[in-house]
Amino acid sequence: MNIRFFCLTRKDLKLIFSGGSGIIQPVLLGLILVFVFSLSTPIGEEVSAQAAASIFWLATSFALILVFNTLYSMEEINQARTGLLLSPMPLQLVWLSKAFSGLILLLLAQLFFFPATIVFLGQESVAGWWNLLGVIILVDWGLVAVGSLLGAVSQGHAARDSLLSVVIFPLLIPLLLAGIRMGAHLLGDAGDENLSAWAGIAFSFGAVFTGAAIILFPFVYNEY
Amino acid sequence: MTYLIFGNIAVWTGIGGYLFYLATVQKKLDLRVRQLEVSADEQ
Amino acid sequence: MSDNSIITRSIPALAITGAVGLVVAQYFIWVYAPVEATMGILQKIFYFHLPLAWWGLISFFVVFCSSLVFLISKNPFMDRLSQSAAEVGLLFSGLALATGTLWARAAWNIWWTWDPRLSTTLVMWFIYAGYLVLRQSIDNPHKMRAVCAVLGVVAFLNVPLVFLSARMWRSIHPAVFGSRGGGLEPEMMTTVLVCIAAWGILTAGILFYRVRQLDLKDRIRNLFIF
Secondary structure, eight states: OHHHHHHHHHHHHHHHHHSSSTTHHHHHHHHHHHHHHHTTSOTTOOOOHHHHHHHHHHHHHHHHHHHHHHHHHGGGGGGHHHHHHHSSSOHHHHHHHHHHHHHHHHHHHHHHHHHHHHHHTTOOOOOOHHHHHHHHHHHHHHHHHHHHHHGGGGTTOTTHHHHHHHHHHHHTHHHHHHHHHHHHHHTTOOOSOOHHHHHHHHHHHHHHHHHHHHHHHHHHSSOO | OHHHHHHHHHHHHHHHHHHHHHHHHHHHHHHHHHHHHHHHHHO | OOTTSHHHHHHHHHHHHHHHHHHHHHHIIIIISOOBTTTBGGGGGHHHHHHHHHHHHHHHHHHHHHHHHHHHHOOHHHHHHHHHHHHHHHHHHHHHHHHHHHHHHHHHSOSOOOOHHHHHHHHHHHHHHHHHHHHHHOOSHHHHHHHHHHHHHHHHHTHHHHHHHHHHHHTTOOOOOOOSSOSOOHHHHHHHHHHHHHHHHHHHHHHHHHHHHHHHHHHHHHHHHO
């Protein structure tokens, strides 16, 4: 079963990196977002850590939408989806492998967003690089769980990006709140913060949506 | 006090608006049924 | 759903009882319930706000249950119930937000408070608005029903997380947030219960009517296709 999972992940990643815009679109969109947002404060004024964290997670969310639209659009050509559905493995493996590929792509995009946030939004103090990495991975887990579950939903429409955004963004709000508060804390906004409670929220979010995805994915990914 | 009036206006406009929408849908359904009756008569 | 099913037959009764109930509730609101000490007559907007928020959330719960049942049984009635409950829920929670905003403006002179209940209602409004948009966007009816049922289940699973995170978010901003509905006098409590009951009957009436209308729409569409 592991082999199939890795085969799927490798196939998706290869396809994304070999042909077409792949990862470039989400990265560019996120960078543009960070830059435009930096225009919102007058020159000389500081951008608060919370604002910086918010724009980082906003850029990540938009990247999430684009990444999963791309990942799921690959099986739309030539009825490749039927091939996946027929292969001898539980459908949840498809969800898991898409989620994992999405996680890798998202982390790659965030690799660009993070320096941009530091540079354009003038964040001087970063407390705890390992903590930051842990927070990012924890929140990303929830993001890709939702993205992989609902990514297949909007395929086949011209307006699939906006449709997926409208559907996914409200669902992500608790996770984004957690990410913003934890990010703000680690970017130097040392208010009396209950970090472990926010981490608990992010963890519950990931767990609930992973469980929901395992049960519900076969209903979403079907032969229509 | 005016806020109370605005609140009432909002609530009743909202509910009325939805009921109006339901009524328009019903009119369209009625038109369809009449078209079906006509085409059934022709057979 | 037959023309004589219990849902269809109960619609007129529910509508009339609901309307009468609302009239009775008006008496309770304006005559029976006392005027509140601090906010005066403006507090009466609460008697709209609470039933609307309450029945909005319950409608969303109905979406959750009927979506779940639909995924298991594939009964199209459950799908229609999901759609109707989502529409009614969206309407009521939207009105609850509007009345809550007016209350906040009148009582504390701010348009929006990060009150966790209000914030949860707003997020749920967005989620179910997306649900209805999704319904319109997918052409294939089988795919649409299955996907929307999944979204219906997932949306309500989010509620406790949204509420918890909204509450934790607010605790960092100890601004002016009075408690709504805390410390109710007994007459006010009776009035609230009467209002909730009246709005509930009306909600059921509207819901059943919309379910029946969707059923008719499907039946006519099937006739047309053949």
